[in-house]
Amino acid sequence: MRTQPDPIEELIAFASQVDACMVPPSVLAFQCKRLMDNLGCLAAGFEQSGVDAALTLARRWSGCHEARLIGCEERLAAPQAAFVNAVRARALDYCDVLSPGWHPSSSDVPVALAAAELSGASGLETLAALAVGQDFAQRINLAAQANGFFYRGFDSNILGLFSGVVIASRLLRLDRQAFTDAVGLAFDFGIGTFQHYQDKTLAVRIGQGLVARHALEAAMLAQAGISGPKRVLSGENGFFNLYAPGEPDLHPLTHQLGVSFLGEEATCFKLYPHCSILLALTETLLNAGPHRQLADPGQAKIILHASPTMRMVCGAEYEPQKTAEIDAQFSARYVIANALLRGCASAREFSAEYATEPAVVALAQRIEVHERPTFDRFDRFELHITPDRGETLKLAAEFGRGWPENPADMQDIRAKFLRCCSQSPCRGLRDNARHLMTCIENLAEAPSLDELLATSCNSVDAE
Numbered sequence: 385m386r387t388q389p390d391p392i393e394e395l396i397a398f399a400s401q402v403d404a405c406m407v408p409p410s411v412l413a414f415q416c417k418r419l420m421d422n423l424g425c426l427a428a429g430f431e432q433s434g435v436d437a438a439l440t441l442a443r444r445w446s447g448c449h450e451a452r453l454i455g456c457e458e459r460l461a462a463p464q465a466a467f468v469n470a471v472r473a474r475a476l477d478y479c480d481v482l483s484p485g486w487h488p489s490s491s492d493v494p495v496a497l498a499a500a501e502l503s504g505a506s507g508l509e510t511l512a513a514l515a516v517g518q519d520f521a522q523r524i525n526l527a528a529q530a531n532g533f534f535y536r537g538f539d540s541n542i543l544g545l546f547s548g549v550v551i552a553s554r555l556l557r558l559d560r561q562a563f564t565d566a567v568g569l570a571f572d573f574g575i576g577t578f579q580h581y582q583d584k585t586l587a588v589r590i591g592q593g594l595v596a597r598h599a600l601e602a603a604m605l606a607q608a609g610i611s612g613p614k615r616v617l618s619g620e621n622g623f624f625n626l627y628a629p630g631e632p633d634l635h636p637l638t639h640q641l642g643v644s645f646l647g648e649e650a651t652c653f654k655l656y657p658h659c660s661i662l663l664a665l666t667e668t669l670l671n672a673g674p675h676r677q678l679a680d681p682g683q684a685k686i687i688l689h690a691s692p693t694m695r696m697v698c699g700a701e702y703e704p705q706k707t708a709e710i711d712a713q714f715s716a717r718y719v720i721a722n723a724l725l726r727g728c729a730s731a732r733e734f735s736a737e738y739a740t741e742p743a744v745v746a747l748a749q750r751i752e753v754h755e756r757p758t759f760d761r762f763d764r765f766e767l768h769i770t771p772d773r774g775e776t777l778k779l780a781a782e783f784g785r786g787w788p789e790n791p792a793d794m795q796d797i798r799a800k801f802l803r804c805c806s807q808s809p810c811r812g813l814r815d816n817a818r819h820l821m822t823c824i825e826n827l828a829e830a831p832s833l834d835e836l837l838a839t840s841c842n843s844v845d846a847e
Contacts, residue, residue, distance in 0.1 A: 391618060396560075399554070467597040474589045527635075530631070537578050565612040581714060582697070664785075684771045685770040702745065
């Protein structure tokens with residue numbers, strides 16, 4: 385008796401065959417937007433904790449010089465270049481995100497840049513690959529989430545293996561059989577659990593690098609003739625049985641496939657460098673209001689009523705340890721204390737130095753967090769601030785700026801990109817930011833990525 389076809393087959397057939405010219409201009413423009421946002425995040429995270437170790441190991445693991453590290457002339461083996469670029473892009477948790485916690489661009493973009501350099505792909509081919517890869521993984525995401533939210537405790541960046549391998553397979557021009565094997569191999573590399581968020585470890589950043597590396601490695605292994613699993617979605621040990629909390633809905637897998645390219649409707653671009661669940665909280669506190677006029681915020685009684693998701697991911701006691709910057713990025717208490725005492729939330733305020741400043745730590749540790757089961761939107765909150773003298777102030781919000789329901793526009797992304805580059809320790813990214821921005825915006829017409837990659841470097845003083 386013949387085994388039923390796996391639903392991934394129709395997705396692979398489309399992803400492997402659709403011509404880059406068939407991707408609508410508006411979709412290509414969105415890919416330029418996420419490319420610019422991600423390279424800005426990479427610039428800001430260039431020397432953050434964990435990067436040195438990742439770079440040192442990647443050099444040890446590289447036996448050839450295939451693809452460039454963004455911001456310098458150095459080349460490593462393509463999967464290792466993607467690994468380091470992804471760690472840098474994810475370091476500040478400043479990168480885009482789709483529910484439930486999938487950070488697509490921080491692995492997709494490094495994979496695309498390395499694979500395009502390896503194959504000599506054009507700008508149009510690169511942007512189209514990004515679009516097709518994101519659409520592929522988002523369809524699987526929607527099917528899996530039909531009856532649940534989290535992936536049974538697994539990091540939903542498992543989706544980045546799907547998007548990344550599709551991007552790499554297109555750019556490396558794999559035939560249909562190798563493309564199928566590559567997707568199966570990428571699935572076989574399934575990686576990460578939600579525990580690294582809750583325990584506030586550097587594994588959050590390194591895991592993103594491994595997603596990028598493994599996605600590209602899967603495509604290269606398939607190109608070399610290694611076969612991969614076939615029943616990727618519906619097999620007894622396939623994606624849905626392993627990761628989906630409930631019965632999947634297969635309809636989103638093929639609904640308007642080739643007509644609508646999914647991604648833009650669900651992508652959140654962060655304007656603050658911390659967990660996306662806390663964007664509305666920071667935005668509300670930085671907006672003008674009576675809470676900005678408190679004589680001594682450090683003496684106020686502060687109670688946060690948080691959604692169950694916010695409480696679970698970001699509601700722990702604030703006790704900055706070895707990786708204080710990650711403690712801060714995933715702490716509602718720190719976000720509140722920082723906004724009230726400093727009135728700003730840039731990359732600087734989420735450095736280890738600022739995350740351990742005694743006055744901020746003291747206030748953060750006095751803040752109470754209570755779960756509100758009725759808050760079904762994950763970033764919904766209600767904050768009560770009672771000053772030493774005066775009445776309680778009540779702040780409430782959801783859908784922070786950057787989420788599709790309250791989107792960040794291209795002007796926001798340009799401003800973020802220039803700000804990130806201006807603060808980067810990488811001289812090439814600082815000095816060439818505006819030229820690099822122009823390269824990104826004109827990438828669809830570029831015959832290759834050579835100019836974009838060269839522009840990110842400082843040819844006189846290579847990092």
